[in-house]
Amino acid sequence: MTLAFAAPDAASRPLHVVVADDLSGWLAAQPAAVRGWLTDGDFKAALGDLRLLPAADGGVAAAVVGYGSAKTRARGRFGLARAATALPAGDWHFEGLPEADRDEAALGWLLAQYRFDRYRPGAEIGPIARLKLPKGCDAKRLLAMATGEYLTRDLVNTPASDMGPAELETAFLALAARHGAQATVVCGDDLLAQNFPMIHAVGRASDRAPRLLDLRWGGSGPSLTLVGKGVCFDTGGLNIKPSSGMLLMKKDMGGAATVMGLAEMIMALGLKLRLRVIVPAVENSISDRALRPRDILTSRKGLTVEVNDTDAEGRLVLADALALACEEAPDLLISMATLTGAARVAVGPDLAPYYTDDEAVSDALAKGAKAGCDPVWRLPFHTPYEHIIEPGIADLDNAPGWGFAGSVTAALFLRRFVDAPRYLHFDIYAHSPADLPARPKGAVGQGARAILSALPQMLGL
Template sequence: MSLAFADPAAASRPVHVVASDAFAAWLAARPEPVRMWLSETGFEAGLGEVRLLPAPDGTIAAAVLGSGTARARARSRFGLARGLSALPAGDWHLEGDLSPEAADEAVLGWLLSTYAFTRYRSSSTPPKARLKLPEGCDGARLLAMAEAEMLTRDLINTPASDLGPQELEAAFLALGDRFGAESVVIRGDRLLERNLPMIHAVGRASPREPRLMELRWGERGPRVTLVGKGVCFDTGGLDIKPSAGMLLMKKDMGGAATVMGLAQMIMALDLPVRLRVLVPAVENAISGTAMRPRDILTSRKGLTVEVNNTDAEGRLILADALALADEEEADLIVSMATLTGAARVAVGPDLAPFYTDDDGLAAALQAAAGPACDPVWRLPFWDPYEPLIEPGIADLDNAPSGGFAGSITAALFLRRFVENPRYMHFDIYGHTPSDAPARPKGGVGQGARAILTALPQMLGL
């Protein structure tokens, strides 16, 4: 989807942004017809509430958009986007007492609100309003964020029938080609030749070959490595999921989609980093060659893993990819995955939980999350739980029994494959369960904008 702001030189209609507590004073300064119109229509300047204001000739002269109360704004992300997305087609500009942060959020929310997943629809999308970039906003950065988010959403929303490992590879290679990156793909039995045995074990049951995709971009600056889980569909394997548990499993490549979106932002903004992206892509299917419960796999790192649940496959493919990532020096390694239901029970669908042993990285990320409109929450690498992932018969257990601290034990499992102390792991959901401002129901990126915003502090850029 191509995004653009309205031409700054073109005529446009104003959108008056007014807070609830300032509405009475603002209204008192309006002409009587405007006061009567807003009174008759019950406008109270609630967050996202919008009214079109007519001109004497019956055309639309302007709009008024409520920014609500401070409490309402604190309880809602992209609150203004609800009203901005309801504006009729045409060119508009914002007026009112907006802080730079509020203006950025309004513009980003408007951009994200233009998203629609239309691949399988026969009806066309009606024209949408265009917004002029407010003074002081970094339009290139906001566009890069929004366009990357739309890539992530499109990938997650596409059903597995049309987005298996091969199609994810095509999107990955297209991303690299767009920015002149170097890309390499290892497929099928060559994974065994290249010592990536757990990626092969998870994906070998499917006729759609498993693979490891790698992208490199940039020739200066700190080294940043991104690793994303690319399970294009997850049946659960021989520990098969119930049918209800499979309904959202097209989104199990949400980690891959999100790191691809983050990589697009970094490359589009030409950040001074040396970027490496690794995506293991598989379909966790069922056949005679599927891995079995209690199989013991030997990982790239040499650690053995007892498979106590074939539905805990994402950490297996990530483990090999992380071991490969860790073989090169990096200033930052980030893994992202739709890994555990336990994370969603802990923090719900809106927060992106993350793990790191580096307090500086955590502080930088948490400080960046607010300005990026991308909330995150730190969970602990809790060392006393390490024995839970040690089954005795092998070095590691991929699915400890008992059900306690499932997100933490999965994160501890992954940490065993990374020696680099500057490592962060995200256990994201990748899905909005119901329509929200700037976030329609369906696939969504989480954590990527916060990471992008934190990179200067994390890396000293």
Template sequence: MPPPFTPLPAFAPAGNASLALHVVSPDDLPDWLSGPGLTWKGWLDATQFRAALGDLRLLPGADGLAGAVIGSGTKTARAQGRFGLAKAVATLPPGDWHLSGSLTEAAAKEAVLGWLLASYRFDRYRPGKTPAALPRLKLPDGLDGDSLLAMAAGEYLTRDLINTPANDMGPDDLQAAFFALAQEYGAAATAIVGDDLLAQNFPMIHAVGRASPRAPRLLDMRWGNAGPQLTLVGKGVCFDTGGLDLKPSAGMLLMKKDMGGAATVMGLALMIMRLGLPLRLRVLVPAVENSVSGAAMRPRDILTSRRGLTVEVNNTDAEGRLILADALTFASEEDGATIISMATLTGAARVAVGPDLAPYFTDDPVMATAIAAGAAAGFDPVWRLPFWDAYEPMIEPGIADLDNAPSGGFAGAITAALFLRRFAGNTRYAHFDIYGHTPADLPARPKGGAGQGARAVLHALPDMLGL
């Protein structure tokens, strides 16, 4: 059965009485305090309110609470920290609120999206916990509430899938969630399961997943009958022990998130279907558990991929690119598709850009420009890294066509992306090497599972596909 997904918060009804959440910058604070009828200067001075980003004060009134004020911070502070106004969700008392202040459309959009994302709570494993009542926000005039709710819904799904531990999120459980998503939006979903089918048609997916008693599979969803073709491919390693190249225990602690690519493309698919975008969508998720048993693939095994290229397994812990390779080959067999893959693929990407940025790779200048613009519009930072052709020899071991884990330790994110590009064929292709996890609580991003790149792609689609 699919997990019980966290419900979305609702906007406060437009007709309800609500309290004002005044949004004030440090530059505007003196004028705001001297405005007619404002009586809180002494209180705010006494509490040293300076309108720093996310700094909030409740405002007393004659009959109780009169509202609240929150700082929007300096331009530098806003550039360094997304969703600062979302701190209000954890601080304000329950009730209905509206934003007050001279916010640009982009700032209002960021504030509302941050509010929705900050309202997420993962309480599946605390059934006795009574959910705390949270403040509700009215949708400001001029904003597209449907788009904001779709982005939040996709992120909630992604977080729920990643946060669910592997004992409840194996390949079969991921399939159940995948099928539930398809059913909700009228998509068609199938699963290719079974040793004979996989070994013959998707041999590297089979080789990675065959050691687990939880059978590997390839999930396939289709939605939409007209428009350009977009195919999303997400790495679905539901738990990664490292295989025979076993990880140390500390290295396994976050490995329930190794299906973060699958969770993110499913969240993006939800956004696309919920908004009814005019395109034909396909989602492919190779779902496996990389386990240790007598059936496990071995170091220096040579596998023959669906594309026919041979791969020497020089590290069984570099398994994600193997399963993605077969899925990308399958995707590329469909003419005219634009393909995007997402995967928690390399530690090298984290060393390069840290946990907050998702590097992406593409040779297509239109895709590159659209994704960069989409990242800004969706408050979803990404950073382009190159398919550096000069590194191609690094992924060729000599004994086989390709090496899944080149030695030397250099450019690990790039060599992994180059490996995947070999299987994407002559399609328009982009690859995201995501982290899928927030290491510590941040505004609108609680510690735990996190989507990366989905909102950037969503906002990029009109320019990328000509919608």
């Protein structure tokens, strides 16, 4: 789908945005025909309630959409987004939209138009209603955010049959080529030769070779390194998941997809920084070569890891990638992963939990989340739990089986491989379990827009 707003000088029809508390006053100011039409139709200005207003020739002259109350708007983002897919094709503009809400409304308009139709070539997309951007909105920025989000969604929605390590590499190289970035790949047994032993150990059971993807872009400014978990499918390994646990495992590369979407945003906007993106891409499969419970691995950093659960493989591949990233000491290091079910238990599917020891980074993210309409929530790097991930027989335990704070102990495990001045880790879900405004059921980006909006403060751009 081509993402575009209406041209600034386009003739457009009005979409009246009406707050529920102001409905009586708004109706009183309308022509009798409009007032009667909406009153007879029991229009209450509920959030997202769309009504078309007829023209004298039988066409559509305008539309009205409810904006609910402050309370109902607080219960969810992108309340106006459903109008984007319910309006007739053509160009539209908002009337009566509060200035403070214009960016969210415009972004929601774009995100609501997403369709994953790769496997339905004959499916009808339906009419596209284009929005004439409200005054003051940054079209380039909004389009970059939506384009990055679309990339993330497409990658995660694609089943593992068509999105294995090789296909993820293809998408990664295409991203680099679009923006003139440099990319390298280390594949198969070359991972051992170049000292990525834990990435190799996790991926060696599959006939789809594991690999490390590495992208560099930008020649000046502060350095930012993004590391994304690219487990293209996770059976759980020899600690095999139940069938119900595998149903969403095509999304276990959601961290990789999210950092690639974020990189798309950064490069499209030409931010003045030096970007590096590292993705360990593997499939966690079962064979006679599979990683075994109680194996002990020696990581790239030299730390030894006892494998007490082969289904806790994401932190293993991330550990080698983080060690590589820290060999250059980036100004800011960010990892993103669909890492633990414990994070979902803690905050549910809509919030993106993150970890950092840097108060300035956390403060910037709080502001960035609001600006990007991308909610995040801070969880603690709780150092007193460090002993939980120390098994005694090796330096670290990848799955201590403690039964508590699973997201926290996973984050602490990753932190052991980080030597960078500032580190930020996201434990995301990358999936919307239900159709929500601007977020159809299926893949969804989390945290990327918050980070993008926070980068100027975090890196002094």
